[in-house]
Amino acid sequence: xxxxxxxxxxxxxxxxDVARQAGVSVATASRALNGSSTRTVRPEYISxxxxxxxxxxxxxxxxxxxxxLGSTPTAALVVSDIDDPYFSSIASGVIVAAQAHALIPTVxxxxxxxxxxxxxxxxxxxxxxxxxxxxxxxxxxxxxDTTLDDELQAYQAVGGRVxxxxxxxxxxxxxxxxxxxxxxxxxxxLVSRGYRRFAVLxxxxxxxxxxxxxxxxxxxxxxxxxxxxxxxxxRFTRDGGYEAxxxxxxxxxxxxxxxxxxxxxxxxxxMTAIRDAGFTPGRxxxxxxxxxxxxxxxxxxxxxxxxxxxxxxxxxxMELALGDDPQQPVIRVPTSVILRDSTPSR
Amino acid sequence: xxxxxxxxxxxxxxxxDVARQAGVSVATASRALNGSSTRTVRPEYISxxxxxxxxxxxxxxxxxxxxxLGSTPTAALVVSDIDDPYFSSIASGVIVAAQAHALIPTVxxxxxxxxxxxxxxxxxxxxxxxxxxxxxxxxxxxxxDTTLDDELQAYQAVGGRVxxxxxxxxxxxxxxxxxxxxxxxxxxxLVSRGYRRFAVLxxxxxxxxxxxxxxxxxxxxxxxxxxxxxxxxxRFTRDGGYEAxxxxxxxxxxxxxxxxxxxxxxxxxxMTAIRDAGFTPGRxxxxxxxxxxxxxxxxxxxxxxxxxxxxxxxxxxMELALGDDPQQPVIRVPTSVILRDSTPSR
DNA sequence: TTGTAGGCGTTATCAG
DNA sequence: CTGATAACGCCTACAA
Numbered sequence: 102x103x104x105x106x107x108x109x110x111x112x113x114x115x116x117x118d119v120a121r122q123a124g125v126s127v128a129t130a131s132r133a134l135n136g137s138s139t140r141t142v143r144p145e146y147i148s149x150x151x152x153x154x155x156x157x158x159x160x161x162x163x164x165x166x167x168x169x170l171g172s173t174p175t176a177a178l179v180v181s182d183i184d185d186p187y188f189s190s191i192a193s194g195v196i197v198a199a200q201a202h203a204l205i206p207t208v209x210x211x212x213x214x215x216x217x218x219x220x221x222x223x224x225x226x227x228x229x230x231x232x233x234x235x236x237x238x239x240x241x242x243x244x245x246d247t248t249l250d251d252e253l254q255a256y257q258a259v260g261g262r263v264x265x266x267x268x269x270x271x272x273x274x275x276x277x278x279x280x281x282x283x284x285x286x287x288x289x290x291l292v293s294r295g296y297r298r299f300a301v302l303x304x305x306x307x308x309x310x311x312x313x314x315x316x317x318x319x320x321x322x323x324x325x326x327x328x329x330x331x332x333x334x335x336r337f338t339r340d341g342g343y344e345a346x347x348x349x350x351x352x353x354x355x356x357x358x359x360x361x362x363x364x365x366x367x368x369x370x371x372m373t374a375i376r377d378a379g380f381t382p383g384r385x386x387x388x389x390x391x392x393x394x395x396x397x398x399x400x401x402x403x404x405x406x407x408x409x410x411x412x413x414x415x416x417x418x419m420e421l422a423l424g425d426d427p428q429q430p431v432i433r434v435p436t437s438v439i440l441r442d443s444t445p446s447r
Numbered sequence: 448x449x450x451x452x453x454x455x456x457x458x459x460x461x462x463x464d465v466a467r468q469a470g471v472s473v474a475t476a477s478r479a480l481n482g483s484s485t486r487t488v489r490p491e492y493i494s495x496x497x498x499x500x501x502x503x504x505x506x507x508x509x510x511x512x513x514x515x516l517g518s519t520p521t522a523a524l525v526v527s528d529i530d531d532p533y534f535s536s537i538a539s540g541v542i543v544a545a546q547a548h549a550l551i552p553t554v555x556x557x558x559x560x561x562x563x564x565x566x567x568x569x570x571x572x573x574x575x576x577x578x579x580x581x582x583x584x585x586x587x588x589x590x591x592d593t594t595l596d597d598e599l600q601a602y603q604a605v606g607g608r609v610x611x612x613x614x615x616x617x618x619x620x621x622x623x624x625x626x627x628x629x630x631x632x633x634x635x636x637l638v639s640r641g642y643r644r645f646a647v648l649x650x651x652x653x654x655x656x657x658x659x660x661x662x663x664x665x666x667x668x669x670x671x672x673x674x675x676x677x678x679x680x681x682r683f684t685r686d687g688g689y690e691a692x693x694x695x696x697x698x699x700x701x702x703x704x705x706x707x708x709x710x711x712x713x714x715x716x717x718m719t720a721i722r723d724a725g726f727t728p729g730r731x732x733x734x735x736x737x738x739x740x741x742x743x744x745x746x747x748x749x750x751x752x753x754x755x756x757x758x759x760x761x762x763x764x765m766e767l768a769l770g771d772d773p774q775q776p777v778i779r780v781p782t783s784v785i786l787r788d789s790t791p792s793r
Numbered sequence: 794t795t796g797t798a799g800g801c802g803t804t805a806t807c808a809g
Numbered sequence: 810c811t812g813a814t815a816a817c818g819c820c821t822a823c824a825a
Binding site for chain 4: 115116117127128131132135161162164165166167168169170
Binding site: 190370 | 457458459504506507508509510511513514519528529530532535536538539542543546551552553554555556558569570572573574575597598601604605685712715716718719722741742744745746747758
């Protein structure tokens with residue numbers, strides 16, 4: 102009896118308790134509460150059972166249901182960092198979509214570590230969720246890649262649904278973001294506005310998203326007949342953008358027309374760095390990013406960016422996962438350039 | 448091989464499979480993998496079991512464990528909106544803390560609806576998580592309040608740990624944010640900088656967080672001997688801040704020295720509205736908010752705000768929940784004013 | 794329509 | 810140290 106510290110610790114009421122209170126068998130109680138598809142229960146009993154359940158504050162033990170039925174009514178999402186607007190927007194989409202399908206959303210944070218990501222997916226498998234959506238930034242050559250793939254494959258093999266976001270994979274349905282295309286469009290748009298000399302702030306090349314955006318932009322520049330820009334590698338964060346820009350401006354006035362960063366938070370850091378160096382973003386140097394996170398338009402100057410419908414991406418990932426047999430296992434999400442005052446015509 | 452539509456659906460390997468492969472009993476396999484506290488297993492068997500598990504890609508069925516052990520290694524967090532930096536910062540804290548304690552974090556989004564929140568907590572109870580942290584903005588007089596309380600109480604009665612964030616409750620441990628104190632300090636700081644006439648943009652009075660901040664600010668003003676400011680009620684969002692400010696500035700140049708909003712995202716909207724009306728935030732009107740979300744310092748002018756260690760709040764909530772018998776059931780989190788260029792001395 | 798019994802995967806107990 | 814076996818809470822044939 103003595104459960105220790107926590108004292109009397111009445112156990113949570115079970116279906117048995119409800120059944121007893123209502124004076125029926127567990128089977129009937131179960132059917133009364135869940136409405137069996139084949140059997141039907143006398144109305145009077147139903148109300149009696151429901152009343153008993155109410156009175157006892159009964160909640161079915163999901164794990165018990167899960168074990169009886171095979172899987173948990175759960176949808177798991179893996180992201181790199183929930184406090185990053187890129188991921189929190191995707192997450193919000195996944196979460197509402199999950200809830201719309203009566204699935205309990207679960208969020209794991211891999212903290213940008215492939216090893217952690219692998220460990221998470223392993224643990225997740227034990228949860229037996231109906232869906233696993235992986236939105237972390239794929240990192241090439243981390244060694245853990247095939248292992249992660251295997252793990253997901255094993256999960257899929259027993260009926261789980263896997264969806265990757267952004268990081269296209271041959272083996273799983275994917276919501277693919279056209280990062281390269283976005284980069285290309287951005288290059289062309291900026292060139293039309295009269296920009297010629299660029300600095301590109303990218304993250305480590307092994308980060309796929311960054312590389313695709315960067316390469317797309319370079320390709321666009323080439324297509325427009327522009328010379329190769331300066332490419333600076335830094336971290337994929339606000340601080341990375343800040344520091345790289347500081348260094349760029351160390352020698353004096355900007356030697357480039359515009360700084361293009363591979364995401365918006367880097368661009369925000371870059372704008373601050375430009376100001377701290379005594380210049381004005383937009384006027385002295387153009388600035389552009391990727392993602393179109395919430396307050397791009399509230400910055401001063403408002404930030405030019407490659408828009409990605411992140412919330413929608415989350416929703417689509419969920420729909421793709423739940424769709425019956427995706428004939429079209431890859432959804433390509435188009436991107437679009439939004440020109441704002443951080444890159445005025447010049 | 449053909450996994451077909453839903454086809455052969457090999458079931459996931461169970462502990463039985465592992466045991467059979469290793470040529471031991473399930474009991475031994477279980478002990479070998481989880482290291483029972485009382486029994487110990489021959490090393491040779493251990494390695495054999497581990498090898499078999501590896502080979503089969505075995506993952507323990509968490510629901511089965513849960514049902515055998517009583518609860519899930521899970522920590523649930525309820526927020527209003529994960530895409531709001533206030534909540535995503537708290538969430539990031541909760542999530543890392545949960546993972547540090549080997550708990551699987553689960554996030555539910557109540558979408559600012561008390562009814563939804565209640566429904567979520569009910570569902571959550573069925574999950575049998577070890578912890579439920581409620582961080583949604585408490586709304587007074589929604590009618591669902593006592594019901595929510597009851598639901599949480601029932602959960603607590605069977606050994607669950609409940610922690611509330613911000614919304615102080617007599618019945619549950621709370622991480623209380625000193626919103627009123629922050630408002631008071633902000634008033635005093637702004638008055639010292641020479642501000643006299645204020646407009647306060649608050650959200651609906653029934654939203655506790657907003658009301659406390661607003662009232663604290665008013666109290667601070669009174670203590671400083673200032674006249675009552677203009678109080679405008681609007682939505683608790685960026686757009687709410689924008690619209691209210693637009694209206695305020697409709698008649699021409701600002702009639703107040705500063706606009707104080709009850710959170711940063713409203714302040715961001717306000718700054719844009721000020722610009723759109725042809726004025727300059729900071730120079731023509733001061734602007735200040737609450738929270739100190741990530742890019743307050745990257746705005747131009749940088750935003751004066753009442754800082755709240757949101758990530759830390761999340762971590763503390765988790766620690767509070769897991770602490771052995773909290774003698775001190777309420778942790779008060781102090782707030783501090785950060786003066787920046789959006790409120791220069793005048 | 795209702796109840797009984799067996800099983801889901803794991804852990805804990807209790808004999809060997 | 811190891812192996813049966815009984816729970817754990819629920820669902821679902823199957824029998825009544």
